[in-house]
Each structure stands twice: as structure tokens, then as C-alpha cells.
Amino acid sequence: MLADLRRPERTFTIRQLCNEFKATPRALRFYEDKGLLTPAREGLNRVYSHKDRVRLQLILRGKRVGLSLSEIRELLDLYDENDDGAAQMARSLKKFRERATALEQQREDIDGALIELREACARLERRLAEIRPDLLPRAADYDQVLRARLDGHADAVMGK
Amino acid sequence: MLADLRRPERTFTIRQLCNEFKATPRALRFYEDKGLLTPAREGLNRVYSHKDRVRLQLILRGKRVGLSLSEIRELLDLYDENDDGAAQMARSLKKFRERATALEQQREDIDGALIELREACARLERRLAEIRPDLLPRAADYDQVLRARLDGHADAVMGK
DNA sequence: GGCCAAGTTGACGTTTACGTAAACGTTGAC
DNA sequence: GTCAACGTTTACGTAAACGTCAACTTGGCC
Numbered sequence: 414m415l416a417d418l419r420r421p422e423r424t425f426t427i428r429q430l431c432n433e434f435k436a437t438p439r440a441l442r443f444y445e446d447k448g449l450l451t452p453a454r455e456g457l458n459r460v461y462s463h464k465d466r467v468r469l470q471l472i473l474r475g476k477r478v479g480l481s482l483s484e485i486r487e488l489l490d491l492y493d494e495n496d497d498g499a500a501q502m503a504r505s506l507k508k509f510r511e512r513a514t515a516l517e518q519q520r521e522d523i524d525g526a527l528i529e530l531r532e533a534c535a536r537l538e539r540r541l542a543e544i545r546p547d548l549l550p551r552a553a554d555y556d557q558v559l560r561a562r563l564d565g566h567a568d569a570v571m572g573k
Numbered sequence: 574m575l576a577d578l579r580r581p582e583r584t585f586t587i588r589q590l591c592n593e594f595k596a597t598p599r600a601l602r603f604y605e606d607k608g609l610l611t612p613a614r615e616g617l618n619r620v621y622s623h624k625d626r627v628r629l630q631l632i633l634r635g636k637r638v639g640l641s642l643s644e645i646r647e648l649l650d651l652y653d654e655n656d657d658g659a660a661q662m663a664r665s666l667k668k669f670r671e672r673a674t675a676l677e678q679q680r681e682d683i684d685g686a687l688i689e690l691r692e693a694c695a696r697l698e699r700r701l702a703e704i705r706p707d708l709l710p711r712a713a714d715y716d717q718v719l720r721a722r723l724d725g726h727a728d729a730v731m732g733k
Numbered sequence: 734g735g736c737c738a739a740g741t742t743g744a745c746g747t748t749t750a751c752g753t754a755a756a757c758g759t760t761g762a763c
Numbered sequence: 764g765t766c767a768a769c770g771t772t773t774a775c776g777t778a779a780a781c782g783t784c785a786a787c788t789t790g791g792c793c
Contacts, residue, residue, distance in 0.1 A: 426739095426740090427739095427740080428739080428740090437781080438739095439780095439781060439782065439783085440781065442742090442781095443781055447780095456740095456741095456788095456789080457740070457741050457742090457788075457789080458739090458740060458741080459740085474693075477686060477689060478686045478689055478690050481779075481780095482779080482780075483779095499704050499705040502697050502700060502701050502704075503701060503705075503708040503709070503710060505693075505697060506694060506698065506701065506709075506710060509690050509697070510694060512690060513687060513690045513691065513694070516683050516686060516687055517687070519683060520683050520684075523680050523683075524680075526637060526638045526676060527673060527676055527677070529637060529638055530638050530669050530673045530676070533634075533638075533665075533669055534666060534669050534670060534673070537662050537666040537669070538666065541663060541666065544659050544662075545659040545663075548662075548663040549663070549666075550663060550670070586770090587769095587770080588769075597751080597752085598770085599751060599752065599753085600750080600751065602771095603750070603751055616771095617758080617759090617770070617771050618769095618770060618771075619770090619771090641749075641750095642749080643749095
């Protein structure tokens with residue numbers, strides 16, 4: 414295949430990468446502003462190399478697991494200094510482990526909040542059953558459940 | 574006890590409530606700005622009634638479970654309209670249930686991120702073990718684990 | 734020539750929950 | 764008299780990750 418994505422000399426426009434990874438042009442330019450990407454230019458237009466594409470993948474992976482852009486940049490910088498990559502891998506491993514423990518903590522916090530929420534719900538349900546059973550919402554609306562699942566998504570990990 | 578906190582005519586200064594609930598004066602004034610609290614005045618100074626104290630408790634409880642201040646305000650507003658409180662309870666129950674499903678979703682997202690993280694960690698560990706086993710960080714630093722536990726806290730639920 | 738699509742560079746707006754001065758008033762202790 | 768400790772208001776700062784204009788250029792196509 415002549416258009417194989419992995420052919421190293423292949424280049425990409427901003428929109429191609431946006432489509433492929435479901436990002437916006439604004440986001441890619443923003444990453445560039447922040448030093449995460451440094452695509453070549455053809456006149457004014459950005460030209461993304463195969464390496465740029467890999468970096469973008471790493472950026473998005475970092476975001477998915479909840480790293481901040483500045484943390485991601487640090488890791489990418491190490492990736493460039495390229496002392497065979499070993500030191501960079503060690504630092505990445507450390508960051509990832511830190512992030513994992515932080516996420517575990519977040520999960521515990523959420524569990525605590527859920528306990529408090531369920532208690533509050535139970536109290537309200539009991540009192541409503543006494544006073545005005547007709548106002549008691551049966552089960553959760555399907556609508557809302559669905560909407561809640563369609564929003565949030567991976568963004569929740571980033572604390573949005 | 575003459576100073577029983579539940580004595581309805583008892584009043585509180587801003588600092589007393591701050592100490593009791595570990596908030597800052599700035600925060601209470603901010604809640605007032607946002608319409609969540611409306612303490613009386615003695616000259617310029619704020620005087621918090623027993624009812625204000627209850628409202629503050631509700632505010633903080635709402636925050637702990639991850640509601641935004643504007644959501645909390647909506648609930649408190651309903652609390653005031655006070656048609657025997659039943660309608661307000663029904664709305665609160667609805668909000669709480671919505672919040673619960675959102676938190677459950679967040680937990681799933683976190684679990685997904687944790688899976689991706691653990692895979693990445695495993696890959697890095699294997700490759701480091703091959704290339705430079707000396708750089709492989711043994712276990713997580715005690716320091717960092719402790720720090721991670723002391724920060725985050727309930728704030729994590731709020732997405733901080 | 735004329736127009737559209739897609740690219741570019743600023744630069745300001747958004748959101749949340751306060752923190753952080755700055756500048757001032759009041760009260761009580763010494 | 765004056766210093767500390769508490770209170771007040773006004774108002775700007777913060778952080779993150781872009782969204783959303785605005786105003787312009789470039790290339791292609793008819």
C-alpha cells in the first residue's frame with residue numbers, strides 16, 4: 414500500500430490528524446503553543462511528520478489517564494533527549510505509578526461520597542414516602558441516565 | 574447548658590462557624606455573594622442564626638458529594654419556598670440520584686484509566702528490566718504515596 | 734475576476750471556588 | 764496612645780484547556 418500510515422516519509426495535514434484522533438485544530442495548535450508539538454511548515458501551513466503523529470498519540474494517551482499537559486511535556490522532552498530512552502522510561506514509569514495511586518485515592522473519595530449520597534437518598538425516600546408518596550420519583554429517568562453516560566466519559570478522569 | 578448549639582436564639586460569628594466547619598471567612602462571604610447564605614447584620618458585622626448554620630451544613634455536605642455551588646443554591650432556594658418541603662425533597666432526591674450515577678460513571682472512567690496505566694507500567698517495566706534493570710524504580714516512594722494521600726482528599730470528588 | 738474552503742495568527746472568553754492583597758473601621762488590652 | 768485582633772468592602776489573580784471570534788492569506792476552480 415502506497416499510503417501506509419507507517420511509511421516514515423508520509424506527512425499529514427492538521428485536519429487529517431484531527432479526524433484520525435478526533436481532536437480539533439485549535440487543540441493541536443494549542444499543544445504546539447505549549448511546546449508539545451513542533452510540526453514543520455510549508456509556507457504557513459503545518460506539516461506533521463510521522464514522528465509528530467506518534468507524539469500526538471502519546472499526548473492523547475497521557476490525557477486519557479489524567480496527566481496534565483505540562484506533565485506530558487516533561488515526558489516528551491525526556492523522550493527527545495534520548496539517552497537510549499532508558500532514563501525517560503524510568504521517569505515515565507514513575508509518573509504513571511504516581512498517577513495510578515492518585516486515581517486510586519480518587520476512587521476512594523468517590524466511594525465515600527457515594528455512601529453519603531445513598532444515606533441522604535434513603536432518608537429523603539423514607540420521609541417522602543411518609544409525607545407525599547405521590548412525589549416520590551420511581552426509578553431514575555431513562556433520559557437522564559442515558560445523558561449522564563453520554564457526557565462525562567473520559568473527561569471525568571480529568572476532573573471536568 | 575446555656576450555650577447549647579441547638580438553642581434557636583443562639584447566634585454565631587463568622588469565625589465561630591469557620592472554626593466549627595473548618596471553612597474560611599472568605600468562603601462564607603463568597604457563599605453569601607452567591608446567594609447561598611444571607612446572615613443578619615449588626616452594624617456591618619455578620620450575625621449567623623441557627624438557620625444559617627443549618628444552611629452552611631447543607632452547603633458543605635453538597636460540596637462533599639460533588640455538587641456545584643449553583644446546584645446547591647437551587648436546592649436551598651427550593652428549601653425556602655417551603656411548600657411543606659415535600660417538593661424540595663423530591664428535587665433534592667432527584668439531584669442526589671443524578672449525582673450518584675455521575676459518580677458511578679466517573680468511577681468507571683477511572684477504572685478504565687487505571688487499566689491503561691497498568692498496561693503501560695507493565696510494558697515499561699519489562700523493557701526496563703531488559704535494557705537497564707538498575708534504573709527500575711523498586712516500589713513506590715513512601716514519600717510520594719503519603720503526599721498523594723494527604724492531598725487529593727475529598728477535593729478529588731470535586732475534580733480538583 | 735470572483736468565490737469558497739481551509740489554513741493562519743492573535744487575543745479575549747469561559748468555568749469554579751475561592752486566595753490574596755489593599756485600605757479601612759471597631760474594640761479591648763496594656 | 765497605640766498595638767493587636769477581628770471585622771468590613773472592593774477588586775484583581777489563579778489554574779486548565781481549549782472555544783470562539785476576528786481579520787487575513789492562500790490555492791484551486793470556474
